Amino acid sequence: MKRVEERWGSVISVDVRDDHAEPACAQALDEVFEWFTRVDDVFSTWRDDSEVVRVGDGRLRLADASNDLRTVLRCCDDLRVETGGAFDVTFGARARVVPRPGLTPIDPSGFVKGWAVERAGAMLRAAGIADFSINAAGDVLVRGAPRPGKRWSVGIQHPFSRQDVAMVVSVTDVGVATSGRYERGEHIFEPASGLPARGLASVTVIGADLGRADALATATVARGRSGMGWIAGVADVEAMGITDDGEVLLTGGFDRYRREDAGPET
Numbered sequence: 001m002k003r004v005e006e007r008w009g010s011v012i013s014v015d016v017r018d019d020h021a022e023p024a025c026a027q028a029l030d031e032v033f034e035w036f037t038r039v040d041d042v043f044s045t046w047r048d049d050s051e052v053v054r055v056g057d058g059r060l061r062l063a064d065a066s067n068d069l070r071t072v073l074r075c076c077d078d079l080r081v082e083t084g085g086a087f088d089v090t091f092g093a094r095a096r097v098v099p100r101p102g103l104t105p106i107d108p109s110g111f112v113k114g115w116a117v118e119r120a121g122a123m124l125r126a127a128g129i130a131d132f133s134i135n136a137a138g139d140v141l142v143r144g145a146p147r148p149g150k151r152w153s154v155g156i157q158h159p160f161s162r163q164d165v166a167m168v169v170s171v172t173d174v175g176v177a178t179s180g181r182y183e184r185g186e187h188i189f190e191p192a193s194g195l196p197a198r199g200l201a202s203v204t205v206i207g208a209d210l211g212r213a214d215a216l217a218t219a220t221v222a223r224g225r226s227g228m229g230w231i232a233g234v235a236d237v238e239a240m241g242i243t244d245d246g247e248v249l250l251t252g253g254f255d256r257y258r259r260e261d262a263g264p265e266t
Helices: 022-043 051-056 067-082 109-126 210-222 224-231
Strands: 002-007 010-016 132-136 139-143 152-157 165-171 174-180 200-207 237-243 248-250
Touching: 002 022, 010 022, 010 109, 022 051, 022 067, 022 109, 051 067, 067 109, 067 210, 109 132, 109 139, 109 174, 109 210, 139 152, 139 210, 152 174, 165 174, 165 200, 165 237, 174 210, 200 210, 200 224, 210 224, 210 237, 224 237
Parallel strands: none
Antiparallel strands: 002 010, 010 132, 132 139, 139 174, 152 165, 174 200, 200 237, 237 248
16 A cells, blocks of 8 residues: 655655555554644744744743654754754754745754654554565655565665656665755755755655654755765764765765665655
């Protein structure tokens, strides 16, 4: 069973390959997409009524916000430390660009999407579903297998051509997170200067936890071209970066995921 719906200003698809009774699977998918709606209510930086916007502009005290928001901001603070400040959800308050919609004093978007998809995956697992993929605008979580003995094939968006993939990877039981400057305009900033990041057009990180992979991909883009040297030293992940001039840079273990003989399953 596959369901595709618009959420978060993009498209989310859930592809279930288990041989489940359709009503049970349909109910689990209903709950997952209700969760995605809840995530938008709390975390959208494009909605004046979301919790994160109201906390950022002082209309809502953090102590009065939902547990989800407080949990995410704690995780983001840990990730700020892990990345040496390259992942910083408060960059919007210091960004040296013209104010625009979507640019807010607090923006955990670089973690929230992966975190929310991980939660959705846990919901499917709790419903007894073992083999599935979730693709949320390029952040992909895969569990189990699309067919017995096979791995999921995931196409990585090409940053310079919206109709093409830059590479196809073959994976199972991981998250594949891509952060790029081709989405949402200038939204990734070099923390020290407050200026838009330069040097890397996109970075894809593969790791066990999609939320962490998402944040690490954003942090790598924020560091610029030197970010690929930094991410190569981060434990438990592999990464691919595409520079502004089109060069492909890989960390040492990324090649084991490469698949060149087939199109993407998801």
